[in-house]
Amino acid sequence: MLELDRVHKVYRVGAFGGGRLRAVRDVSLTVKPGEVVSLIGESGSGKSTIGKMVLGLFRPTSGRITVEGTDITTIKGFAARKEYYRKVQGVFQDPFSCFNPIFKADRVFEMIRSSYFPGVSDADWRDKVLAAVGTVRLDPENVLNKYPHQLSGGQLQRLLIARALLLDIKLLVADEIISMLDASTRIDVLNLLGDLKERGLGILFVTHDLSLGNYVSDTSVILRKGAIAEMGPTLRVFDNPLHPYSRHLLSCVPQLHRTWAEVDAELAANPPEDVTLPTVAEDDDSAPLLEAEEGHFVGIDQG
């Protein structure tokens, strides 16, 4: 359903846009209906950039992004974009920026209604909103009819998830949506994503919480400096990480009952086998992948 084909993104940075910053490098991946693909990777590795390109907020510098076969850069005009967002929605890392402070927070629901459900009666709409708010485990009494500053971070984030649920979407881009939630609510949101996936929703799930990230995801993609370091079925990637960067990342997952120092010591005692990584020439900006076992790929070594 979602397909990225050799996508690159280079930003212009600096006062006069003179500098170049390669945020995404040669990324190809797919999200099928009913599939959850986790995007994992260090801060600044291009995860949000990929999400924003899928949502049409930035154009790729090169490469193609298609949704249900349509190249999304060809979607132009108000009506076509509106149809696109009926199918594809995003929930972003920083919920405060998604709310206008001078309006009540539930205006985000009203906006969905006026664009997509103008014919629905007040009573039906209210039921729909209450159902969505309930699914993200918020008490309507506590959150509706309030201004953004009157709500906590986790409450705002869940309102945005609820908003996305009002539309019968096909693809959800979820950028760090669980990071500000407590463990118990995280699990509820993840179970909710699991249910949506059963109904055929495709999810691009950006997360840094590896212990929970793999709880719902089918495929994991580990990014490093804009390029794919490793990609494969989640269980394989976690049980048998091949790229040195993935191994490092997994060793940093904070665990209960095991300190980082203990994990480091174990790793040093049984170092994993080296894997041959693909290589590219210095001035080549491609990022080839090598299939190490079926469906499990490793990418270039970037130091």
Add this chain to the structure above:
Amino acid sequence: MTLRVKDLKVYYQTLRGDVHALDGVTFDLADGEIMGLAGESGCGKSTLGKSLIRLDSRMRHVGGSIELDGKDLPIADDDAMVPFRYHEISLIPQYAMSALNPTRKIGRMINELLRARGLRPADIAEELERRLELVGLDTDVLNRFPIELSGGMKQRVVMVMSTLLNPSLLIADEATSALDVSTQRSVAESMVEFRDRGYVKSMVFVTHDISLVYQMADTIMVMYAGRIAEKASTSTIINNPQHPYTQMLISALPEVGSTAEETRLEGIPGTPPGLLHPPTGCRFKDRCPMAFSKCNEQPPLLEIEPGHWAACWKTG
């Protein structure tokens, strides 16, 4: 530095009445202590952090006191609080990344902050560089605008800004929650190092990641619906929690590698009570599997063994 919070009550005024976000919060923070602060979304963690720095116009100090090194902190008096901010107490706000001024380059923003505190940026430049490096940022970020940085990069910029003047007490509200695990680890480790080197004396580390707090905090305090449920050393909270809420919170955490197909994890059933009209008695009683008749009265926060505090009729 020691912080002593006694029966603190801070409410938000709204048209429909007062939201009892902090409703009798009591705890001590010792010199050099790193305390993790955990609890369900909306239980008042950020409100506690804000109360130690600045009450906004809608927050009302209803009762209780905060003492810093034996001195009363004038939290209701905005002007009297000025000398404390950044020097004595500094806050890394939740979603700090959205608070950066979009029209200023990072470097200029830091210089303005320093000048406002009566310091010459040139005197601090070297230290600034060292600290950026410590959190894994290139000094090149100083020449960039906030929009040009990723979420995690902005978060680290704010962390460096808030600690540059070596505050006695640092409150970090979800300061590492937008970071990947490897950066999170290095930031958490550098915060412990900030403490060990004396850049900051004590720290309150608000986070939902209990396993992260386990790696770095000396103590953990668990809040529930505007009150303290339990506070104890990290190992006690993780291995031997006494309050039913803490017990459920800890057991709701998945181990690395669990999947939805094998075992469907369950959160804690039910939702926390609203704080506009909080229920009487123990605030956890509607969700507590151990609740009994006595729970219709509010349980006091008691020291059940040295350094271990809990508010529950079953533990006292």
